[in-house]
Amino acid sequence: MSNFEQTALAPEFERAGFTDTSSPSYRGSGAAIGKRGLLLLSWLAPVVLVVIWELAARAGWISPQVLPAPSKVLNTAIKLATTGTLLDDLRVSLLRAATGFVLGGSIGFALGILVGFSVVAEAAIDRSVQMIRAIPFLALLPLVIVWLGVGEAEKIFLVALGVTFPIYINTTLGIRQVDPKLIELGRVQGLGPFQLIRRIVLPGALPSILTGVRYALATAWLALVVAETIGAESGIGFLAMDAREFLRTDVIVLSIAIYALIGVAADAIARLLERRLLAWHPNYGASR
Amino acid sequence: MTPHVSVPPFSPTIEPPAVVVSNLSRAYGDRVIIRNLSLRIERGEFVALLGESGCGKTTLLRALAGLDPIQGGRIVAPRRPAVVFQEHRLLPWDTLSRNVSLGLTAPDARTRVADALAEVGLGERLNDWPRNLSGGQAQRVALARALVQEPELLLLDEPFAALDALTRIRMHDLVRELVAKHRPGVLLVTHDVDEAIALADRILVMRHGAIAFEHRTNTAGLRISRADLLAELGVASQREGIT
Numbered sequence: 001m002s003n004f005e006q007t008a009l010a011p012e013f014e015r016a017g018f019t020d021t022s023s024p025s026y027r028g029s030g031a032a033i034g035k036r037g038l039l040l041l042s043w044l045a046p047v048v049l050v051v052i053w054e055l056a057a058r059a060g061w062i063s064p065q066v067l068p069a070p071s072k073v074l075n076t077a078i079k080l081a082t083t084g085t086l087l088d089d090l091r092v093s094l095l096r097a098a099t100g101f102v103l104g105g106s107i108g109f110a111l112g113i114l115v116g117f118s119v120v121a122e123a124a125i126d127r128s129v130q131m132i133r134a135i136p137f138l139a140l141l142p143l144v145i146v147w148l149g150v151g152e153a154e155k156i157f158l159v160a161l162g163v164t165f166p167i168y169i170n171t172t173l174g175i176r177q178v179d180p181k182l183i184e185l186g187r188v189q190g191l192g193p194f195q196l197i198r199r200i201v202l203p204g205a206l207p208s209i210l211t212g213v214r215y216a217l218a219t220a221w222l223a224l225v226v227a228e229t230i231g232a233e234s235g236i237g238f239l240a241m242d243a244r245e246f247l248r249t250d251v252i253v254l255s256i257a258i259y260a261l262i263g264v265a266a267d268a269i270a271r272l273l274e275r276r277l278l279a280w281h282p283n284y285g286a287s288r
Numbered sequence: 289m290t291p292h293v294s295v296p297p298f299s300p301t302i303e304p305p306a307v308v309v310s311n312l313s314r315a316y317g318d319r320v321i322i323r324n325l326s327l328r329i330e331r332g333e334f335v336a337l338l339g340e341s342g343c344g345k346t347t348l349l350r351a352l353a354g355l356d357p358i359q360g361g362r363i364v365a366p367r368r369p370a371v372v373f374q375e376h377r378l379l380p381w382d383t384l385s386r387n388v389s390l391g392l393t394a395p396d397a398r399t400r401v402a403d404a405l406a407e408v409g410l411g412e413r414l415n416d417w418p419r420n421l422s423g424g425q426a427q428r429v430a431l432a433r434a435l436v437q438e439p440e441l442l443l444l445d446e447p448f449a450a451l452d453a454l455t456r457i458r459m460h461d462l463v464r465e466l467v468a469k470h471r472p473g474v475l476l477v478t479h480d481v482d483e484a485i486a487l488a489d490r491i492l493v494m495r496h497g498a499i500a501f502e503h504r505t506n507t508a509g510l511r512i513s514r515a516d517l518l519a520e521l522g523v524a525s526q527r528e529g530i531t
Contacts, residue, residue, distance in 0.1 A: 181375065185373070189390045189391030190391045191390070203381040280381040280382075280419070
């Protein structure tokens with residue numbers, strides 16, 4: 001038995017050692033180009049792709065009906081932003097996402113705290129939540145439309161639904177993972193229940209909670225795209241669906257690009273939050 | 289209260305004791321861990337508790353710390369004791385000063401924290417993070433966190449076991465110095481016979497949940513020989529007999 005464990009563990013150790021070194025030797029160190037060279041190279045590929053796309057579009061190899069040139073999309077963006085409703089649509093979309101996120105996030109966090117702290121609450125709530133979670137939340141869309149129609153409520157509900165579960169799961173997980181030895185220390189130092197939660201449990205659970213926030217941002221965005229594609233009268237999704245009727249592929253590509261950009265921005269904000277709030281954590285914080 | 293100049297070895301005073309344990313019992317199911325144990329530790333007295341693994345010494349410490357409920361007997365301590373564990377148990381998300389002030393409610397907390405960290409030689413690092421500390425430094429902060437509460441009873445649960453030999457010796461000196469200054473009653477749980485001899489005014493050996501042997505360092509400062517103590521612990525060594 002112990003023999004088996006040893007052989008099973010040995011490669012683990014080796015791998016752990018490997019990740020520590022910044023450049024695994026079997027891939028080459030990349031020393032010939034240097035770190036900045038590698039960074040440059042990583043950006044070069046996407047830029048070349050866009051350039052090829054632009055050239056192919058201008059040369060007429062790709063029909064504008066299929067895929068307009070990037071420069072055309074950019075022009076459309078400027079035109080819609082100055083004379084059209086682009087900024088309004090963007091504002092509407094962001095507001096929907098934010099409202100749904102705050103609602104779903106609060107519910108998920110509150111339930112997570114409850115279940116994390118109380119065995120009774122866990123017994124009462126957790127199984128039901130896990131069952132609902134098993135449903136792909138987008139599959140609920142037809143039902144949600146029957147309940148709430150295709151107005152704002154439906155869109156916000158869908159976003160909130162998508163956000164609740166990742167926040168809930170990661171909050172309970174984070175609370176459970178707090179080192180019991182630190183909780184014991186808190187008791188020895190005479191902390192009351194409230195202080196124990198504020199000084200030890202929540203900070204200990206924070207890395208996991210922030211991971212939940214990042215997941216939730218992604219699902220919030222996905223929910224918004226789906227919700228806005230169906231029966232919206234404003235918003236980025238509406239812009240795309242409206243453009244579809246007139247075969248304005250430039251507007252459709254623009255909408256897709258905006259969704260992508262906001263997704264990237266949301267992730268960047270989440271990362272920034274992690275760096276700021278987890279400055280103490282060796283895996284997240286900027287080295288200090 | 290008159291200021292005491294404590295000259296080790298320990299001399300009894302009229303102060304109330306740091307803790308009095310009478311007829312303590314503790315069992316897990318059918319397994320009796322502590323049976324009918326009585327113990328009194330005076331303020332300023334340094335007691336080392338030795339014993340094989342599973343003899344109940346950690347259980348006793350946890351009962352004194354209020355971490356485990358007791359099933360029989362009484363523990364009378366004037367105030368909540370402070371504990372230093374084998375691991376430093378610093379909160380990684382708090383600076384050293386926030387760590388030391390954890391649970392401290394005194395109005396002059398700031399200066400007391402600064403003083404406590406200065407006492408353990410880390411006065412310059414109030415705003416540093418635990419992860420920048422070596423093992424010995426982290427354990428010094430844990431000691432500061434315990435002493436800043438001005439405890440009447442200080443419980444040390446093998447606090448030096450994870451340190452390298454040189455660091456351990458420095459820690460012994462520091463602990464001796466700080467205990468002489470703050471004068472809590474100390475209960476040190478340890479595996480290290482030499483550590484017990486070096487630090488304690490009184491050495492207890494626990495066996496099967498009871499105190500099987502007690503040695504008080506006499507006034508001449510003569511300490512028990514290592515061999516006698518090892519024999520009490522059931523380690524009979526031919527070579528040790530020579531010393």
